Amino acid sequence: MFWKFDLHTSSHLDTLLEREDLSLPELLDEEDVLQECKVVNRKLLDFLLQPSHLQAMVAWVTQEPPASGEERLRYKYPSVACEILTSDVPQINDALGADESLLNRLYGFLQSSGSLNPLLASFFSKVMGILINRKTDQLVSFLRKKDDFVDLLLQHIGTSAIMDLLLRLLTCVERPQLRQDVVNVSRASSSGDGGLGPWTVMQPLPSLPQWLNEEKIVQRLIEQIHPSKDENQHSNASQSLCDIIRLSREQMIQVQDSPEPDQLLATLEKWVYGRG
Numbered sequence: 709m710f711w712k713f714d715l716h717t718s719s720h721l722d723t724l725l726e727r728e729d730l731s732l733p734e735l736l737d738e739e740d741v742l743q744e745c746k747v748v749n750r751k752l753l754d755f756l757l758q759p760s761h762l763q764a765m766v767a768w769v770t771q772e773p774p775a776s777g778e779e780r781l782r783y784k785y786p787s788v789a790c791e792i793l794t795s796d797v798p799q800i801n802d803a804l805g806a807d808e809s810l811l812n813r814l815y816g817f818l819q820s821s822g823s824l825n826p827l828l829a830s831f832f833s834k835v836m837g838i839l840i841n842r843k844t845d846q847l848v849s850f851l852r853k854k855d856d857f858v859d860l861l862l863q864h865i866g867t868s869a870i871m872d873l874l875l876r877l878l879t880c881v882e883r884p885q886l887r888q889d890v891v892n893v894s895r896a897s898s899s900g901d902g903g904l905g906p907w908t909v910m911q912p913l914p915s916l917p918q919w920l921n922e923e924k925i926v927q928r929l930i931e932q933i934h935p936s937k938d939e940n941q942h943s944n945a946s947q948s949l950c951d952i953i954r955l956s957r958e959q960m961i962q963v964q965d966s967p968e969p970d971q972l973l974a975t976l977e978k979w980v981y982g983r984g
Contacts, residue, residue: 725751765789769831770817790831805843818860829869858923866940921971
């Protein structure tokens with residue numbers, strides 16, 4: 709028995725990619741570019757992973773398009789760029805996680821002083837989400853260096869996609885028993901002269917929930933439930949607190965032999981019972 713395979717799409721894209729003057733927008737106009745990306749078309753990935761093209765795609769998912777621009781500029785290209793950046797192709801994940809300039813471009817979206825564009829916020833949250841899941845160490849290390857990260861999360865907590873991002877941070881490790889152990893490490897020499905010896909000593913930083921607890925995320929979420937805040941901030945801050953309780957309870961059930969209590973839940977309980 710024989711099956712017929714349609715190789716037209718791949719061969720068409722490969723032919724297109726041989727053009728030296730091919731532009732990124734022209735490529736994104738192709739209907740099957742995402743499909744070919746997911747099946748790891750090497751020529752396509754080589755094109756997409758060029759630094760200027762990665763920068764353009766990150767810009768599309770984080771920068772307001774011109775109000776008078778074509779529909780493709782306002783909707784299609786940002787949407788397709790987001791789908792490519794979150795396609796879970798290892799080469800794309802690696803390129804994003806390893807390039808601090810790209811991470812800074814992404815982070816710049818949070819630094820907007822005004823309200824966030826909901827569509828762009830959803831794109832931003834999806835891209836950050838894939839990095840949280842696949843490049844955890846690199847992203848969390850990057851975020852810990854940003855003194856204003858928690859402030860910006862709370863500033864925009866009224867945007868549902870940012871609330872979702874906070875939840876992704878709290879669930880960034882798929883295995884629940886490791887949720888308390890999301891750490892970055894610094895390397896220290898076992899030799900006395902300060903150089904790297906044959907063995908290195910791993911010095912763990914506080915776990916991610918512990919870091920968020922030190923940043924008083926629970927207390928500051930509670931502060932968002934205030935008459936001076938708008939309805940969306942009230943709702944999303946309340947939902948975030950409920951998610952912290954739910955996730956912490958689930959972890960306690962699944963990791964019954966954990967020697968340490970969940971710090972976020974412990975902080976929240978102190979506030980509830982008036983001991984904070």
